[in-house]
Amino acid sequence: MVCKLQRILYGLKQAPRQWYERFDSFMLHHGFRRTLMDHCVYVKGATIADPISLLLYVDDMLIMGKSMNEIKDLKEKLSAAFEMKDLGQAEHIPSMGIKRDRDHKLLWLSHKKYVLKVLKRFNMDSSKAVSSPLGTHFKMNTKLCPQTKEEHLAMQKIPYALEIGSLMYAMICIRPDIAYVVGLLSRFTTNLRKKQ
Incomplete structure (x- = not known):
């Protein structure tokens, strides 16, 4: 049937x-x-x-x-x-806040709630702000990739790819200045090890 x-x-x-x-x-x-x-x-x-x-x-x-x-x-x-x-009247649309000043015909769009939500989700809401998204001392290479089976298993529990995806959304919508950093970090999405 x-x-x-x-x-x-x-x-x-x-x-x-x-x-x-x-x-x-x-x-x-x-x-x-x-x-x-x-x-x-x-x-x-x-x-x-x-x-x-x-x-x-x-x-x-x-x-x-x-x-x-x-x-x-x-x-x-x-x-x-x-x-x-x-x-x-719209006050927000998905991940974006809207403010109006009708007298002066001004409109502001903000992703502040989205950024704060991402920071809280990954326990980074108490982090300190920095002026540069990547320090010059920060280097990434294949030596940071997991070497043993235990390291692979430990890294599977860390939502690294999810964090990078959240940053990519912010990069595309509001923060093009973090494009280099997100690109660099995304190279190690599937194979990253915690710093010793």
């Missing part, structure tokens, strides 16, 4: 793809276009004076535009097509 699903159920392997296809067709049908750089960013508006943008992150959306009427209209259309709730 084979069951053909008439709708996608949450948790199925193909559910995220089906959700995106449905959302994408909705947005294209309402005059939005996907950007070439990121297919989860939709833009509508012929000129810079009246743009409206929607950023999609899994099933969270951030809508930006100059006209509140346009934004309200889009929210109404989305509510009619999808089950959703309006969380109001």
